[in-house]
Structures are given as structure tokens and as C-alpha cells.
Amino acid sequence: MAWRVGIAAVLVVSLVAGCDSLPGRPRESDRPISPSQVKSFARLYDENCAGCHGAHGRFGAAYELADATYQALVDDATLKRIISNGIAGTAMPAFAQTAGGYLTTAQIAILVDGMRQRWKTGRPLVDAPPYAGPDGDPGRGARTFAQSCAPCHGPKGEGGEKAPGSITDPSYLALVSDQSLRTLIIAGRSDLGHPDWRGYPPGQPLSAEQVADVVAWLAARRQHFQGAVYARNR
Amino acid sequence: MLVEAGAWLDHRLGVGASIREAARHPVPRSSASWWYVFGSCTFAVMVLQFITGMCLATVYAPTADRAWQSLLYLNYNQPLGWFIRALHGWGSNFMIALVCIHLAQVFLFGAYKYPRELTWTAGVVLLLCTLGMAFTGQVLRFDQDAYWGLGIAAAIAGRTPLIGGRVVKIILGGPIIAGDTLSRFFTLHVFVIPAVLIAFVVLHLFLVLKLGINEWPMPGRIVRRETYLAEYHKMVTEDGEPFFPYAAQKDLVAIGLVIAALVVTAAIMGPIGPNGEPDPAIIQTVPRPDFFFLWLFSAFALLPPWTETFLMLTGPVVAIALLFAIPFISGTGEKSFRRRPMSVVLLVMTFMTIGILIYLGTYSPWSPHMEAWSGTPTPVDYVRGRTPLELQGAILIQAKQCRNCHSLGGRGGMRGPALDDTATRLTPNQIVRQILEGGGNMPAYGKNLSPAEVNALVAFLETMHPGDEPPARSSINPAVAPSY
Numbered sequence: 001m002a003w004r005v006g007i008a009a010v011l012v013v014s015l016v017a018g019c020d021s022l023p024g025r026p027r028e029s030d031r032p033i034s035p036s037q038v039k040s041f042a043r044l045y046d047e048n049c050a051g052c053h054g055a056h057g058r059f060g061a062a063y064e065l066a067d068a069t070y071q072a073l074v075d076d077a078t079l080k081r082i083i084s085n086g087i088a089g090t091a092m093p094a095f096a097q098t099a100g101g102y103l104t105t106a107q108i109a110i111l112v113d114g115m116r117q118r119w120k121t122g123r124p125l126v127d128a129p130p131y132a133g134p135d136g137d138p139g140r141g142a143r144t145f146a147q148s149c150a151p152c153h154g155p156k157g158e159g160g161e162k163a164p165g166s167i168t169d170p171s172y173l174a175l176v177s178d179q180s181l182r183t184l185i186i187a188g189r190s191d192l193g194h195p196d197w198r199g200y201p202p203g204q205p206l207s208a209e210q211v212a213d214v215v216a217w218l219a220a221r222r223q224h225f226q227g228a229v230y231a232r233n234r
Numbered sequence: 235m236l237v238e239a240g241a242w243l244d245h246r247l248g249v250g251a252s253i254r255e256a257a258r259h260p261v262p263r264s265s266a267s268w269w270y271v272f273g274s275c276t277f278a279v280m281v282l283q284f285i286t287g288m289c290l291a292t293v294y295a296p297t298a299d300r301a302w303q304s305l306l307y308l309n310y311n312q313p314l315g316w317f318i319r320a321l322h323g324w325g326s327n328f329m330i331a332l333v334c335i336h337l338a339q340v341f342l343f344g345a346y347k348y349p350r351e352l353t354w355t356a357g358v359v360l361l362l363c364t365l366g367m368a369f370t371g372q373v374l375r376f377d378q379d380a381y382w383g384l385g386i387a388a389a390i391a392g393r394t395p396l397i398g399g400r401v402v403k404i405i406l407g408g409p410i411i412a413g414d415t416l417s418r419f420f421t422l423h424v425f426v427i428p429a430v431l432i433a434f435v436v437l438h439l440f441l442v443l444k445l446g447i448n449e450w451p452m453p454g455r456i457v458r459r460e461t462y463l464a465e466y467h468k469m470v471t472e473d474g475e476p477f478f479p480y481a482a483q484k485d486l487v488a489i490g491l492v493i494a495a496l497v498v499t500a501a502i503m504g505p506i507g508p509n510g511e512p513d514p515a516i517i518q519t520v521p522r523p524d525f526f527f528l529w530l531f532s533a534f535a536l537l538p539p540w541t542e543t544f545l546m547l548t549g550p551v552v553a554i555a556l557l558f559a560i561p562f563i564s565g566t567g568e569k570s571f572r573r574r575p576m577s578v579v580l581l582v583m584t585f586m587t588i589g590i591l592i593y594l595g596t597y598s599p600w601s602p603h604m605e606a607w608s609g610t611p612t613p614v615d616y617v618r619g620r621t622p623l624e625l626q627g628a629i630l631i632q633a634k635q636c637r638n639c640h641s642l643g644g645r646g647g648m649r650g651p652a653l654d655d656t657a658t659r660l661t662p663n664q665i666v667r668q669i670l671e672g673g674g675n676m677p678a679y680g681k682n683l684s685p686a687e688v689n690a691l692v693a694f695l696e697t698m699h700p701g702d703e704p705p706a707r708s709s710i711n712p713a714v715a716p717s718y
Binding site for chain 1: 306309310316317320377500501502503504505508509510511513516518605606607608609610611612614616617618619620621622623624625626628629630631632633634637684685686687689690693
């Protein structure tokens with residue numbers, strides 16, 4: 001009889017002593033928090049940005065955020081403005097509560113800081129064209145395009161073997177802003193193999209003026225859609 | 235010492251003899267079976283629910299502003315509070331499961347037939363009370379699921395013709411879910427339903443004692459009102475055993491096993507909820523009822539809209555009425571399930587239907603996944619090697635929230651077809667038409683998309699044919715003759 005009581009006592013004591021490590025015990029990290037209280041960059045990024053910009057800022061349909069060149073090119077205020085208010089005329093929506101989104105100012109700051117910490121390597125860009133600049137000249141842009149872009153994108157931007165698909169397609173140009181064209185030309189998309197401003201070809205970096213000119217030339221290819229025109233109707 | 239105290243009490247109360255008589259009442263030897271333990275197990279879990287419930291009630295604050303906080307306190311601050319919550323939450327699941335098994339067993343063994351009709355009727359009341367406890371308990375776990383679940387229940391009640399508005403006010407204690415609502419559900423969960431439960435358990439057990447435990451059903455042994463009582467009496471006197479200890483020992487072993495399983499489940503799975511704060515301003519939530527009501531959630535979601543109000547209001551009433559009516563429909567005749575094929579089919583179909591509806595309810599393929607557009611990345615294979623316009627299309631699939639209803643690479647909503655092989659089914663023109671005009675459960679997006687956006691979406695979707703499958707071809711284009 002005594003040994004039964006002993007076994008029962010051992011069981012009870014070990015249960016009570018071990019209950020802190022039982023798998024069912026809720027961890028502090030399981031504590032439910034309201035969406036506006038989420039402070040984790042990983043969670044905020046995964047829930048709001050990953051859909052378009054890719055799981056770790058790479059290989060998304062939209063711009064590569066985990067690109068050190070891009071992160072060096074853009075400043076905090078610009079990132080914050082884009083996340084908060086979106087980019088009119090493109091698919092980038094506004095995320096700030098003040099602009100109809102779900103994120104608080106603090107959460108947008110967490111996103112900006114998190115991207116900087118993870119993806120900005122700290123080296124400033126040398127001789128890079130600035131993020132924004134004055135408008136260029138389409139005529140000069142045509143010459144720069146022929147020299148620097150046409151080898152991959154084709155003489156009229158209709159696409160080539162290395163870069164399939166037209167970049168002067170009116171539908172494409174209608175969906176991207178001049179700034180996103182400029183950002184793409186300067187910072188490139190390393191995940192998809194698009195060079196940055198130093199690589200057209202390597203050794204002959206584009207100047208700020210040349211970048212602005214190419215953007216102006218591309219912008220001049222834009223067409224205004226009159227009513228519903230479905231270009232690929234066949 | 236204990237014996238003396240017992241004798242002292244019995245000398246004054248004088249109930250010892252009746253308890254001894256009840257414990258030793260003869261039962262058919264055949265019914266001391268492992269199939270007959272589920273009623274006792276349900277009872278044991280109910281007692282455990284009462285005990286854990288009392289413990290929880292000492293901390294729980296049934297007010298709209300503090301209920302959720304007090305649950306968090308139990309989970310994270312009160313030593314072992316989480317374990318009591320886990321026992322109570324899983325105990326509720328266990329109790330419902332045991333009640334259902336008990337019901338199925340009684341139904342299959344014909345134990346509801348003459349003279350045990352009233353035992354069955356009381357049992358149905360107990361089933362309803364158990365479900366009532368589960369629902370009110372889910373409301374007391376005052377989180378987002380509770381809030382919206384209650385909102386849905388009130389909305390269903392509000393569809394009642396003529397008195398709908400009043401019924402909602404009675405349920406919620408006002409026009410909205412607020413502090414009064416919680417007080418009402420606390421009262422129901424802690425006072426009203428338990429009182430009914432105890433009363434009907436007493437009636438149920440009294441009837442079991444009075445009428446005797448059902449004998450093991452034998453094919454061909456027909457229940458007749460004229461002869462059954464005499465036959466049963468003969469059976470227990472000639473081939474009966476005292477309930478205690480002969481039949482009770484199996485009950486006790488089963489109760490021990492069930493409680494051990496419950497303790498282990500609670501220790502491993504932990505407490506159920508609470509999830510997010512019950513704040514109606516937080517719309518980033520996917521409320522879902524607990525599993526025992528998931529089948530209703532699925533059924534209501536899948537009903538054709540024009541039948542909804544009628545079926546929601548009449549269906550449960552008819553189902554409950556049928557349950558009550560079973561012993562009066564087939565109160566005599568064969569007891570054995572071997573001679574009652576339709577009963578077996580009916581039971582299997584009912585459980586299968588409920589099981590499938592519960593399974594569907596766990597992932598509700600009819601609901602859009604509202605987070606997919608911003609939280610589910612485009613599969614990398616659909617990004618590599620795409621043209622600039624196709625990439626814009628891939629962005630728009632996300633940004634226009636197509637993925638909340640359509641999946642890519644197996645992730646996203648399931649309300650519409652997966653987009654991975656769209657191009658094998660639709661020609662580009664058909665894709666344009668489908669996007670602009672909708673149809674087949676899809677809304678028309680013609681007014682929400684610019685022509686450029688449609689072109690980009692179509693360009694991307696045109697690439698959506700797995701490598702070995704050719705894209706769909708318009709029937710007016712001549713087919714390319716195979717070259718031999």
C-alpha cells in the first residue's frame with residue numbers, strides 16, 4: 001500500500017513541478033495582440049509586403065526591396081512616403097491608416113527600419129545618379145537607349161533574347177510611373193538579372209542626365225488609352 | 235472511524251438501504267459490456283466540468299470590458315490557470331463526443347424502445363443542454379470568435395418573422411452585443427442550463443434504475459408492450475448480476491481512461507483560445523465557431539440563398555422534434571441493429587454528413603482568404619523569365635486581390651478556380667471576357683480595371699499553362715495539322 005502512495009506522490013509532484021514545461025502551456029509569444037499592436041518586422045512584412053515584393057524582398061512580381069543598391073539609393077523619408085501613401089497610377093497601395101490602410105505610423109517606421117537593417121549594407125553609392133532628378137530629353141534618350149539598352153531590349157524596346165517582352169508596350173508603360181522606370185534603370189533588379197546604372201555595359205556607367213533622358217524617351221512612348229482598347233485582342 | 239461516522243449519519247438520514255439497493259440492483263449479465271460505459275463516462279466528465287467551471291468562475295469577470303483580460307490572466311499569470319482552462323475547454327469537447335457516442339449506441343441497440351421512451355426523451359434534453367453549455371461557454375470565452383459567432387446567432391434569430399427583432403433583444407440584452415449580453419450568457423452557462431442539466435440527469439438516472447439497464451439486443455427478440463416487462467424481469471432474476479460491482483467495474487475503468495485521456499489532451503493541447511480581442515473595429519479576423527458547431531457553419535454557408543431563412547429557422551426545430559419522436563415512431567419491434575438496416579444507414583449517413591461538413595468548415599473553401607493578396611507571395615517560378623507586362627499582370631493579380639479567391643501554386647482562396655492552368659482552359663479573348671463580365675460566381679471587374687490593367691492580367695494569365703500542356707486555342711483558328 002505504501003509503495004502505491006509513493007508512486008502517486010511522485011506522479012503528482014512531477015506533474016506539478018513539470019507543468020511549466022508541458023507542451024500545452026501557452027507561451028508569452030502566443031498572447032493575442034491586436035493588428036495595430038504588431039511590432040515584429042517579419043510579421044508586418046510577411047502580412048503586408050511579401051505578396052508583391054517577394055518572401056524575403058526578392059523574386060517578387062514587384063520591385064526587389066532586398067537590393068542593397070536600391071536601399072542605398074532611396075532615403076528613409078521616401079520609403080516612408082511610398083509605404084504610407086502608395087504610388088498613384090500604379091499597383092502600390094497606401095498602407096497608412098491616415099490614407100485608408102491598416103498600418104499605424106509606428107508600424108510603417110518599423111517596416112522602414114527593418115528593411116534598412118536587413119538590406120542596406122551601409123556602403124554609400126559612388127557616382128550614382130540621384131533617386132530623383134530633373135526631366136530629361138527624349139531625343140538624347142533615343143541615342144542613349146540605342147547604345148545602352150537596345151543590346152538586350154531590342155532597337156525599339158520590343159524585347160530580345162536576353163530580355164523577352166516589350167518595354168515600350170503601351171499597357172506596360174501605362175502601369176509604371178516615371179520614377180519606377182528611373183529607379184529600375186539606376187538600381188536594377190539583381191534577382192531577375194537586370195543590371196544597375198553601372199552595367200550598360202559594365203565600365204560605362206550612365207550619368208544622371210542619361211538616365212533622365214532614357215526615362216523621358218520611354219515616357220514619350222506612352223499612349224493615352226481612348227476608351228477600352230484591349231491591345232492583344234485576337 | 236469512517237464506518238462509525240457513516241452509521242451515525244445513516245441512523246439519522248436513513249438512506250443507506252436505498253443506496254445499497256440501487257447499487258446492487260440486478261442488471262442483465264449481457265449488458266455489463268464495454269458498449270454500455272459511455273453514459274457513465276459522460277456523467278463523470280460533466281462532474282469534472284462542474285469542478286473546473288467553479289474554479290474558473292472564481293477568476294472570470296463576466297463583464298464586456300474585463301472578460302477577455304481575465305482569460306488572459308488565467309492563461310498567463312494564474313499558476314495552472316491555463317491547465318484548468320484547458321481541462322474545461324477540452325472537457326467540453328470530450329463531453330459532446332461522449333454524448334454523441336452514447337446516443338449512437340443507445341440508438342443502435344434499440345435501448346430507447348418500450349418502456350424506455352422517457353429515458354430517451356430526457357437524454358435528448360441532456361444533449362441539447364450539453365450543446366447549450368458548449369455554445370454559451372464559447373460566448374463566455376469573449377474573443378473575436380465569440381463576438382462574431384454570437385453576432386451570427388443573433389442574425390439568424392433576427393430572421394424570425396414578426397418577432398425577430400424582439401428575440402434578438404432578448405438574446406443580446408439590447409440591440410447590440412455589450413455588457414448585458416455577457417451577463418445573460420453567464421447566467422445561462424452557470425445557473426440556468428446547469429440546473430436543467432442536473433434535474434434531467436436525476437430523471438435520466440432514476441429512469442435507468444427504475445426500468446433497468448437495456449439488455450444486449452438479440453436479433454429476433456421482439457419488444458412487445460404486452461410481454462416485455464415480464465421477459466425483462468425473468469431475464470434479470472434468472473441471469474442477472476448486481477450492478478455493483480459486476481457492471482460498475484467496467485464503468486469505473488472507462489471513466490479512469492477517459493479522464494486520463496482528458497488530462498493528457500489538456501496538458502498537450504493547452505487551453506482553447508482566447509484569440510483576438512472582441513473589438514468590432516478589428517476586421518482582420520477570420521471568425522469560426524468551435525468544432526461542434528462547424529457543421530452548422532458549413533451547412534448555413536452552403537445553403538442556396540433562397541432557402542436560407544426557411545431552412546435555418548425550420549431545420550433545427552424539425553431535427554430536434556424528430557430526435558424526440560424516435561421512440562414514439564418505433565417504440566416496439568426489433569432492437570438489434572442486425573435487423574434494423576435502415577437505422578444503421580441513417581446513423582452512418584448522419585454522422586458522415588456532419589463529419590464532412592465539419593471537415594469543410596475547418597478550411598471553408600467558400601470564403602475568400604482576405605490576407606492572400608498582400609501576404610502570399612507570387613510563386614517564384616511565375617516571376618522568373620516573365621516579360622515586363624506579364625510581371626505587371628502578376629503584380630495586379632496580387633494588388634487587385636484576385637488571390638483572395640483564386641490560388642496560385644496551391645496558395646490563396648479557393649472560392650474560384652486555381653489560376654495555375656487558366657491558359658489551358660481559356661483563350662486570351664475568353665480571359666478578357668471573364669475578367670470584364672465575370673460570371674460563374676465571379677463578379678464583373680470591367681469597371682474596376684483600366685484597359686492596360688486588363689491587358690497586363692491577360693498577358694500574365696496567358697503564361698499559365700503547365701509546361702506539357704498546350705494553351706487553349708480558339709475554335710475559329712484552323713488547327714495545325716500534325717505532320718506525319
